[in-house]
Amino acid sequence: MLRISKLTDYATVLMARLARQPEACVPASQLAEGCGLEAPTAAKVLKTLARSELVNSVRGVNGGYRLALAADEISVAAIVRVMEGPIALTECALEPGLCSHESSCSLRGNWQRIGLSVEDALERLSLADLARPVAPRIAIRTEAESHTAKEKLN
Numbered sequence: 001m002l003r004i005s006k007l008t009d010y011a012t013v014l015m016a017r018l019a020r021q022p023e024a025c026v027p028a029s030q031l032a033e034g035c036g037l038e039a040p041t042a043a044k045v046l047k048t049l050a051r052s053e054l055v056n057s058v059r060g061v062n063g064g065y066r067l068a069l070a071a072d073e074i075s076v077a078a079i080v081r082v083m084e085g086p087i088a089l090t091e092c093a094l095e096p097g098l099c100s101h102e103s104s105c106s107l108r109g110n111w112q113r114i115g116l117s118v119e120d121a122l123e124r125l126s127l128a129d130l131a132r133p134v135a136p137r138i139a140i141r142t143e144a145e146s147h148t149a150k151e152k153l154n
Contacts, residue, residue: 008083010037010045012130015079018055019071019131027064045083052082071131077122087119 013035018026032042046065050057054074055065067074080087091098092108093115102108 002089004080004084007041007045007048008080010035010041011049011079011083012076012127013037014042014045015049015054015067015071015074015127016131018065018067019127022067022071025058025062025064025066031065049079049082054078054082067127071128072126074127075123076125076127076130077119079127080122087115087122089115089118 014031014037017031017035018024028043028046029039031037031046032039035042046055046057049055050065053068056068057063057065077087086094088094090111092102092105093112096102099105099108
């Protein structure tokens with residue numbers, strides 16, 4: 001299973017909450033409570049997002065956090081990069097020399113292609129898209145759908 005870290009998940013939750021209140025400057029404690037997160041965890045994530053300039057931090061009595069850009073200008077890929085680093089599914093997709101099997105592996109180019117597809121999908125999805133509620137669904141592929149997906153990669 002491919003997964004993002006809990007902190008990246010929390011970052012998207014916090015930023016989606018801010019996207020729903022674009023004009024507000026929301027205190028970290030209020031964001032944490034509204035998102036069901038522990039205050040120290042929310043503060044840690046918000047500081048990381050502020051250092052990366054995805055959110056602005058405002059000090060003072062009426063201080064808090066707000067998005068640095070419009071929600072439709074922030075890609076999910078940007079959030080993932082801030083929290084996780086470069087988007088790659090395998091070490092060999094990042095840069096040459098990170099994998100000891102690199103010289104004998106014929107799959108490196110394919111993993112790079114898959115990684116670029118994932119990154120492109122995350123790049124096309126904006127924070128505004130995330131902030132809009134969508135009913136969850138369980139993705140179960142039939143054998144025919146899996147075959148069609150494989151054909152598209154070729």
